Amino acid sequence: MTGHALATFEPRKTPIQARSTVTVEAISEATIQVLLSQGPERLTTTRVAERAGVSVGTLYQYYPNKQSLLFAVLEHHLNNVAEKVEAACRRACHKPLAQMIQEMVEAFVDAKMERADISVALYRIATDVGGPALIKRIGQRTRRATEAMLQTAPDIQSPPGKIAIDIMLAAMMGAIRSLLEKEPSSGEVRKSKEQMVLLCQSYMAAVTANGG
Amino acid sequence: MTGHALATFEPRKTPIQARSTVTVEAISEATIQVLLSQGPERLTTTRVAERAGVSVGTLYQYYPNKQSLLFAVLEHHLNNVAEKVEAACRRACHKPLAQMIQEMVEAFVDAKMERADISVALYRIATDVGGPALIKRIGQRTRRATEAMLQTAPDIQSPPGKIAIDIMLAAMMGAIRSLLEKEPSSGEVRKSKEQMVLLCQSYMAAVTANGG
């Protein structure tokens, strides 16, 4: 289980029939939309339910409180991104360093861009209760995956330190966030992605050359 | 002036006597502390006033509403950072590229670290109404300063494009944010700062070498 601190975030009831599955998905989607159109300040359980086309009572049958709703949406999104990045890291093992970086960064950007609206919406609640802990946990996952991948690189002198990997990932996330928040065209996305790859490649080349 | 959209954010009254100056500063400081200890959700005008040792009515004599209070604190902090970075960029003109980057990045990190508590607290309200626009405006300032500085570098083949500068600054901000949110020791700050400098140097070297 997820421990006692998260007890109040756990779903209240699991959907069994088909219609309730539809309902919870509608609620999730409505949460994103309300978050984007109204902001976190005006995100209300009633408003979310209204947008989802159900009543408030229905919402409270699946989520014990408002925060658990936000937490669930955040968790789902971050897990999805982490899985894609981990998969990319596994695929890129034993390849040359530059290609490793490229595949990892591109997987990250693509995962975030796949549902750019969700990514942007969630930036607004990422600092709420439970958010930081969750982000930290997911961050460790991607860092471990990246670290394991880099250790299989055939063309590096010395493996990069943990600090270097942290810096690289944090830098990449910052660049992605900046990109997401300007609602870029597909052309801008492509160019920015190239540059992010180059950024990480340059840095990794620098730290793996002499004593990293 | 700042335009009509920001009209409701402008201060209601300017302090004249000494005691009111003390009061508004106490309110600013209390805002940070409440933000850090209680989070944005529980940040209340009453709570801020209480923490500042004044009554709510006093708060509303200087700020027309709650948002203007948050906006003012955010604006003050971002302006301070931007000024420090601009000054560093001016100082570093005509120096070698690597040193330019070093001075700029270090100024940025130092400015954020000077009041790390404020920086962290403000991440929590940066997405509220008015925040994104303000951040965008300040971001342009630092980008222009950086761009102007880089154009005076004596040792580059071709100047970096705007996208490259944007990416570099966004990456640096991401790294700084990640650092700030882990409450680092002074040793960790020093190491991370070194790595950020190296990150930006490597990237700038790469994009200015051949056609950037």
Added chain:
DNA sequence: TCATTTTATGAAGGATTCTTCAGGTTTGGA
């Protein structure tokens, strides 16, 4: 068909919040 389980409803209680304003206190200068 019918009993049981699952799902949906939405009015209302209880709590919190933003903001105002009428009335007080303090300050600075004439």
Added chain:
DNA sequence: TCCAAACCTGAAGAATCCTTCATAAAATGA
């Protein structure tokens, strides 16, 4: 000393919000 301006107070109105619960509809399967 005395007055006007500056400053402070905090109770209370109006609005909003979270959450519950009694009730009802729909689905399942025997």
